[in-house]
Amino acid sequence: MSSLVENTAILQKYTNLPQNGRVIAEYLWIDAEYNIRSKGKTLSKKVTSLDDLPEWNFDGSSTGQAPGHNSDVYLRPVAYYPDPFRRGDNIIVLAECWNSDGTPNKFNHRHAAEKLMTAHAKEQTWFGLEQEYTLFDNLDNVYAWPKGGFPAPQGPYYCGVGTGKVVARDVIEAHYRACLYAGINISGINAEVMPSQWEYQVGPCEGISMGDELWVSRYLLHRVAEEFAVKISFHPKPLKGDWNGAGCHTNVSTANMRKEGGMKYIDEAIEKLAKRHNEHITLYGADNDQRLTGRHETASVNTFMSGVANRGASIRIPRSVAKEGYGYFEDRRPASNIDPYLVTGIMVETICGSISD
């Protein structure tokens, strides 16, 4: 099989061709298993507002999102971004999935989250997500691990510098640049504790835009990795044993928490979160129980605890926040494979109240 890596130079000839005024919009959506799907559409002119983007559809019976006898699922554009792969006026379009009877598709968790965010817009809730992930090669071995063996124990890899400590920095750098080009509010990157595991942060983002930007950043990561023939895994515990799992720490603040004296509101939020621990856990990612063991910088899935600067707690208040008396808190429970719409949605519901309140 010829690979994209080998063919990149040839492809360049074609990507440089003029498009005769037309633009390509790559529509993205989330499928029944939280994978991203996408397909491209030619538009007759440059897009300058969401209203320029037509509703579209796809065969939901091929993605587990609709039965074969009634297979159309509709794609309603909700946000668009410059496309770092095609460049020019070409764009990436994030879409919500809707059924033909006018109800949101079962896997469209954005719709309910947006209702919560809109109802509580006055609270100006900000989120910052720390997306961890693991690289695999195309034979499903952890990327660059010794064949049939293991690397030396964890320790030198976190924020590591130098050969033998980090791998695939080119993939990570390409993704970072692609996110910046697309206008994603990516706030940083770092190599993680387990070798071949990395993290990037997106945020702070207000309300529903957090989920939108995280999903688009994941799309960009999968696309960049395609070009390097590397696989991205968001599994929370990709390797059993003495290897860190992968999370998606969720940093949260409301306008009240960010003001002087905000600690009072942070404490109140933590009290509310304690009461709904189990409900939150059900939305914090599949197989997260394999990760939340009470070891490897996690609290046990069965207990709720909070603490200042404690990376073994469910909720951590950063030391600097405790010192200043206002700021934000970190929910360390969400797994790397979360749907951010579910997590940010229940967070707003728990802290600010359900919509009928």
Ligand code: ADP
């Ligand atoms: P950690 O020390 O846990 O590794 P990181 O630096 O990786 O922390 O991530 C911190 C995250 O917190 C970033 O995504 C940042 O955008 C986010 N953040 C910072 N301030 C706030 C705030 N006031 N509200 C919500 N999120 C915030």
Ligand code: MN
């Ligand atoms: Mn909606």
Ligand code: MN
């Ligand atoms: Mn981090």
Ligand code: MN
């Ligand atoms: Mn991390």
Ligand code: MN
């Ligand atoms: Mn963190």
